[in-house]
Amino acid sequence: MKIVFRIVLVVALAALGVWLWTVLFPNPEKVIRQRLTELARIASFSSNESDLARLAAARSLAGFFSTNVEFQVELPEFARRDSMDRNEITQAAFAVRSRAGGLKVKFPDINVTVVPDKQSAVADLTVEANISGERDPMVQEMKFTLQKIDGRWLITRVETVRTLS
């Protein structure tokens, strides 16, 4: 009985240690998933947002990107193939939040591939955007390239992906 108790104790302690390790030192994939989920949360907004809240959210959103981000976006009514700095991203995000009535963004399926050196990664994901006043959500497959800069995973490239070629 004593041996069984000891074995159970050791197993429990080992499990606790593994759990603590994953909490204190999460793997890059988990960190990236958390950041992208946070990005979706910040990108969402309601119609009754104040100007101050808009600006704070736009700045916060820009903080997820590197100083220079490459965009390769092709949507039915919007196309952009250039790069933007953080200020431009803040301005664009602020403009969108000012004009649109509300937006709810979700990244329901995220696949992250981390390069072996653990300094860059690619996230292939589905963007589901519910625009206030529109009946059907906009669904688009996208690819984000991320790099670890100063200890933080920042988006360096954003591109749309054609699900059916």
Add this chain to the structure above:
Amino acid sequence: MAQDQAGQSNAGWKQPRLPRWVRIAVIGRNPKVTLVRVAILIVTSFVVFKFILLPAHVEGISMLPNYKDRSWNLVNRFAYLWHEPRRGDVVGIRFSRAVTNTPAGIHQAANWLEPPHVMLLKRIVGLPGETVAFVDGHVLINGEVLDEPYEKYACDWNLPPKELGPDEYFVVGDNRSMSWEEHTFGRAQRSQIVGKAIL
């Protein structure tokens, strides 16, 4: 005296019992067995609807009139375990495919354990190796007109021939009355096909 009376009335009080047939109908003859059955039912439902038959809420009009907007369907992930997708099958197609560098086996296992939350619902018209084209709204497979009894709305789409690779299927919605620019269709990789719609 008062205490005695209270004690007597407490001892004499009985919880009202439900009629026997109600108890049998609600919790069964043996509550323990019922509990086990409920647990099995919950676990089975979870496994079936999480990993095998994926509930799909149809949003949009691209599959009209056969699959109505806001209707529900189920996508059977076991449909293609023993045979490959066939022409005319309505399939669920995953959006995000993993651009992973993990081995194929692990990749497939991960796909199985994490089914997609968002899918496209489309019909297969072209099979691997075939050439698909649209001429005056008709689908041409290797130059021959495809009979499509499910297509109810006429269209005038014209698209140049596309040759499918060894692992590619050509999928399109049933509602061709939409302009082709607004319609999502084209080549899908086999790995993107999640399963077959069963309703």
